[in-house]
Amino acid sequence: MDSCASHQEEPPDPPAPNTPLVDTSRNDRVGEFRGVAGTRWSLRPIGGGREWEADPRHVRPALPMEQIRARTARANARSRGEVL
Template sequence: MASNQQTRPGIGDLAKDTANGKLGIVMGEIGGRVQMRPVGGGIEWDAMPDNVVSPKAREELSARLAVRNANTRAGL
């Protein structure tokens, strides 16, 4: 029997913070909060674990394409 329960993204996974709608990479968990870093780099923010979910396929594709385009413009 298949489970409808989703697992929360782990360290290094792309995730969405539903409280603010931002996508980020899960960096760790400290003090009951999940630390997330913007996909393109930047300052981490704390998210409540219940607000951290896997992004929809379209959101993930958009985020990965934005990083790829930025790297191309930077000559990387």
């Protein structure tokens, strides 16, 4: 039996709630970890908004600059009246 064929990579352990993460499968979208939904992780945009689910194998910790960029984009959208 081929052990490579039956081997699947284990997903990483979930981070603490509100940990800033980058979803590389969604154009490096930044969100905060909200919880586990089956085999996927729930993320929410920094500053609020609609949650989405991500494959944990395509998620990595957000760099400080990515966190600042996400917070700034949210603040700018709020100032333009695009979000509450």
